[in-house]
Amino acid sequence: MVMNNNGNGRRYGLLQAAKDPEYVKKMYGGYLKVYAEAFGEEGASWDLFRVCEGEFPEISELHKYDGFVVSGSSNDAFGNDYWILKLCFLLQILDAMEKKILGICFGHQVLCRALGGRVGRAKRGWDIGITQVSFAKDRAPLWYLDDHHNMPSSLSIIEIHQDEIFEVPVGANVIASSDKTGVEIFVIEDHILGIQGHPEYNKDILFNLIDRLLGMDKIEKRFAEEVKCRVELGEPDRKCWEKICRNFLKGHHKICD
Numbered sequence: 001m002v003m004n005n006n007g008n009g010r011r012y013g014l015l016q017a018a019k020d021p022e023y024v025k026k027m028y029g030g031y032l033k034v035y036a037e038a039f040g041e042e043g044a045s046w047d048l049f050r051v052c053e054g055e056f057p058e059i060s061e062l063h064k065y066d067g068f069v070v071s072g073s074s075n076d077a078f079g080n081d082y083w084i085l086k087l088c089f090l091l092q093i094l095d096a097m098e099k100k101i102l103g104i105c106f107g108h109q110v111l112c113r114a115l116g117g118r119v120g121r122a123k124r125g126w127d128i129g130i131t132q133v134s135f136a137k138d139r140a141p142l143w144y145l146d147d148h149h150n151m152p153s154s155l156s157i158i159e160i161h162q163d164e165i166f167e168v169p170v171g172a173n174v175i176a177s178s179d180k181t182g183v184e185i186f187v188i189e190d191h192i193l194g195i196q197g198h199p200e201y202n203k204d205i206l207f208n209l210i211d212r213l214l215g216m217d218k219i220e221k222r223f224a225e226e227v228k229c230r231v232e233l234g235e236p237d238r239k240c241w242e243k244i245c246r247n248f249l250k251g252h253h254k255i256c257d
Contacts, residue, residue: 009041009042009043009044009045010041010043010044010045010066010067010249010250011044011045011046011047011064011065011066012036012039012040012044012045012046012047012065012066012067012068012069012249013046013047013048013049013057013065013067013068013069014031014032014035014036014046014047014048014049014068014069014071015049015051015056015068015069015070015071015087015090015107016031016032016048016049016050016051016052016071017051017052017070017071017072017073017075017087017106017107017110018031018052018071018072018073018074018075018106019050019052019053021208021209021212023208024205024208027204028205031071032046032048034200034201034205035069035071035200038199038200038238038242038245038246039069039102039200039242039245039246039249040246041246041250044250047065051083051086051087051090052073052075052083053083054082054083056086056087056090057090059093062093062094062097062099063097065099066099066100066249066250067099067100067101067102067249068094068099068100068101068102069101069102069103069104069107069249070087070091070101070102070103070104070106070107070108070110070111071104071105071106071107072104072105072106072107072160072161072198073105073106073107075106076121076163077106077109077110077112077113077119077163078109078113078119078120078163084110087110087114088110088113088114089114091110091111091114091115092114092115095114095115095188095191095192098189098191099191100191100193100248100249101191101192101193102193102194102195102245102248102249103192103193103194103195104195104197104198104199104200105159105160105161105195105196105197105198106161106163107194108165108186108194108195108196109163109164109165109194109196111192111194112165112168112169112172112183112186112194115169115172115188115192116169116170117165117166117167117168117169117172118165118166118167119163119164119165119166120163120164120166121162121163122161122162122163122164122180122181124180125162126160126161126162126219126223127159127160127161127162127178127180127181128159128160128161128206128210128213128219128227129158129159129206129227129230129231129234130156130157130158130159130230130231130234130235130236131156131157131158131159131178131179131180131181131184131197132154132155132156132178132179133154133155133156133157133176133177133178133184133185133197134153134154134176134177134178135153135154135155135175135176135185136174136175136176136177137153139173139175142175142187144193144244144247144248144251145175145244152240155237155240155241156234156235156236156237157195157197157198157199157236157237157241158197158198158199158201158202158203158206158236159181159196159197159198160198160201160206160209160210160213161196164181164182164183164196165182165183165186165194165196168183168186169188171188171189172186172187172188172192173186173187173188174186175187181196183196184196184197193245193248195241195245197241199236199238199241199242199244199245200242200245201236202236202238203231203232203235203236206231207228207231210224210227210228211224
C-alpha cells in the first residue's frame with residue numbers, strides 16, 4: 001500500500017486493477033498520481049491498493065475511507081480470476097456500507113457485475129478515441145451533475161474499451177449513452193457512479209495505450225493510425241469530467257465553471 005498524504009482532509013482508496021505502464025510511471029508518476037491529481041482535493045489523502053496483484057484493503061479499515069475509485073484494466077470485468085471475484089465481493093461490502101464508489105472503464109463494468117448487472121464483449125468491437133456522451137433528458141436530478149446554467153447536454157470523453165454493460169443492476173439508472181455504447185454512465189442512489197470513459201486520461205496517455213495495443217496485436221495498424229488522426233482533431237472535456245468526479249467523491253454541488 002502506498003500513501004499519498006497531503007493533510008488531514010478526506011481519505012480515498014484507489015483500487016488499481018492494472019499495473020502501471022512504464023510510460024505512465026516515467027511521465028506521470030504512476031496511475032495513483034494521475035487519479036489523485038484528476039479527482040483529488042487539497043488536504044485529501046489517497047491509498048493505493050493494487051487489487052490486480054492481490055493487494056486489498058482490510059475489511060476492518062473500510063470505515064476510515066470517504067470513498068473508493070476502481071480503475072481501468074486490460075482484464076475482462078466478466079472474467080473469473082480470483083482477484084476479480086474478490087474485488088466483486090469487496091464492492092458488495094462497500095455498497096452495503098453506502099461508501100462512495102466511482103468506477104472507471106473496467107471499474108464501471110466490474111461495479112455493475114458485482115451489484116447484479118451483466119457485462120460482456122461489446123458487439124460493435126473496440127471503442128477507442130474521443131466519444132461524445134449524451135445525458136438522458138429524463139434522468140433523475142443528481143446534485144453532483146446538475147447545474148442548469150452551465151451543464152451541457154453532452155460531453156466528450158476519452159474511451160478505450162472492447163467490453164460494455166449489457167444490463168445494469170436493479171435500482172440503477174442509466175443517465176448517459178453514446179452512439180456506440182448504451183450504458184456510458186450509470187448511478188445508484190447517491191453513492192455509486194460508473195463511467196465507461198476515462199475522465200482521468202489525456203491524449204498523450206491514450207496514444208501510448210494505442211501503441212501498446214498495437215504492439216500486442218490487439219488492434220491493426222491502420223485502425224490505430226485512423227484513431228490517432230481523429231483524436232488529434234478533438235479535445236475531451238476533461239475539466240468538466242474531473243469536476244463531476246471530484247464533486248461526487250467529496251459531496252460538493254458546483255460542476256462546470
